[in-house]
Amino acid sequence: MEDLQALFLQDLPMIDVRAPVEFREGAFPHSANLPLMNDADRDAIGKRYKQLGQNAAIELGLQRVSGDIKATRVNAWETFARQHPEGVLYCFRGGLRSRTSQQWLYEQTGIAYPRVQGGYKAMRRFLLEQLESLPAQLRPVILSGRTGSGKTRFLRTFQQQIDLEAFANHRGSAFGTQPTPQPTQIHFENALAIAIMRKLHQGQSALLFEDESRMIGSVHIPEIFFNVLRNAPLVLMQVADEERVEISYQEYVVDNHAAFTALADGNAEAGFAAYSAYLLGSLDKIQRRLGGVRYQQVRKIMQTALEQQAATGSTEAHYDWVRFILLDYYDPMYDYQISKKQHRLVFSGSPADVREYLRDQNIT
Structure with a gap:
């Protein structure tokens, strides 16, 4: 999903897979926080990334979000996606977390749910640009x-x-x-x-x-x-x-x-x-x-x-x-x-x- 204007004008439902702490700081109307990782997961994986790099952080993430925890999160995404087939999902930058969520959802349910290119960061930047340019009109x-x-x-x-x-x-x-x-x-x-x-x-x-x-x-x-x-x-x-x-x-x-x-x-x-x-x-x-x-x-x-x-x-x-x-x-x-x-x-x-x-x- 790249047309950010259409996304907001059409009130498309959105799955926000960021951690709850990120969602509380700022999100969008019509978005639901169904995180890939909870706050504790995000904190632990972030520390691992700083200490040992990306591969080690990914490995820890796969360990922490597995089994019943993984199934519960995929089930939440599936429920939302079936209720809102026109929707999209996003993470912070449209990178690993949203790609992982998208992949797991497709593997487990066959639902190909689109993700927002650039994620929350791109959408937030787009809206700030609108606040600067549109009031003059x-x-x-x-x-x-x-x-x-x-x-x-x-x-x-x-x-x-x-x-x-x-x-x-x-x-x-x-x-x-x-x-x-x-x-x-x-x-x-x-x-x-x-x-x-x-x-x-x-x-x-x-x-x-x-x-x-x-x-x-x-x-x-x-x-x-x-x-x-x-x-x-x-x-x-x-x-x-x-x-x-x-x-x-x-x-x-x-x-x-x-x-x-x-x-x-x-x-x-x-x-x-x-x-x-x-x-x-x-x-x-x-x-x-x-x-x-x-x-x-x-x-x-x-x-x-x-x-x-x-x-x-x-x-x-x-x-x-x-x-x-x-x-x-x-x-x-x-x-x-x-x-x-x-x-x-x-x-x-x-x-x-x-x-x-x-x-x-x-x-x-």
């Missing part, structure tokens, strides 16, 4: 608005959009941490490059993005791409303060409590503990910016709300700290930030007005 429009305006929900009602926060698995603020971990920077960049490539292939160069800082939690938007976004036209969605409070309360309190409980397999006590730690930890992140007095004030309100929720199940008291954080902390920051972007502002209005404006710009 975009005509982005940036959706801005105060915290709690429901920008992400609004964005997701459009086809012509790229949801950076979804790729980052983070809502882009101090309270934006999700119950599940963020992807690595490599995972984020790979998914973003594929999304841009796919949109342009579909003829969608005019795209809506949410107004983001370069850092979204622990991952960052690549510099060349971010420079395109921060010079793009900006539309401002205006939402009443009480509606913003309601949206933020729903996301920070109701949705997150449910998500943390689900992640704890329905264990209400463990879920509530994780949810409480999320809220208090998020507040701690902005302690310095709040200042000592305001921080202690908000923390007391939040702790009281959590105690009331634990005792009665009621979440009404959370409205008090949510309103404080939005109006007293986020709004002044936003006013300063938007004052620096006035030269890019092309439209301002209600969600309905913004939708109509974007429709006129052929963004649907």
Whole structure:
């Protein structure tokens, strides 16, 4: 398989035969880690290679991955290949590991499964090149608005959009941490490059993005791409303060409590503990910016709300700290930030007005 663009545009299923540690550092959408060697195998064989050379390393590999272990791994590849006959397999460089996996699969099952020439390294290089060259072909429009305006929900009602926060698995603020971990920077960049490539292939160069800082939690938007976004036209969605409070309360309190409980397999006590730690930890992140007095004030309100929720199940008291954080902390920051972007502002209005404006710009 040499057509890397087709591989990503067609969402071809992929067997990644690299070790789990390599897969965790960075992989691709629609790839499954079915390794030839586990982490211990890879470490031992790598040491043998450095000490005694390639032949000795291959010999050790054949010893460690043999018998029942070999049969188990071939069975996993066979199951995947029969479920996804259109797929491919790859290792790091498209060399010995993928050739070995391909050969064993064919010998044991008769399945001739294609491998990616150049492997992960070639695919990663290809996607980095796309991130450098493709953003210049975009005509982005940036959706801005105060915290709690429901920008992400609004964005997701459009086809012509790229949801950076979804790729980052983070809502882009101090309270934006999700119950599940963020992807690595490599995972984020790979998914973003594929999304841009796919949109342009579909003829969608005019795209809506949410107004983001370069850092979204622990991952960052690549510099060349971010420079395109921060010079793009900006539309401002205006939402009443009480509606913003309601949206933020729903996301920070109701949705997150449910998500943390689900992640704890329905264990209400463990879920509530994780949810409480999320809220208090998020507040701690902005302690310095709040200042000592305001921080202690908000923390007391939040702790009281959590105690009331634990005792009665009621979440009404959370409205008090949510309103404080939005109006007293986020709004002044936003006013300063938007004052620096006035030269890019092309439209301002209600969600309905913004939708109509974007429709006129052929963004649907």
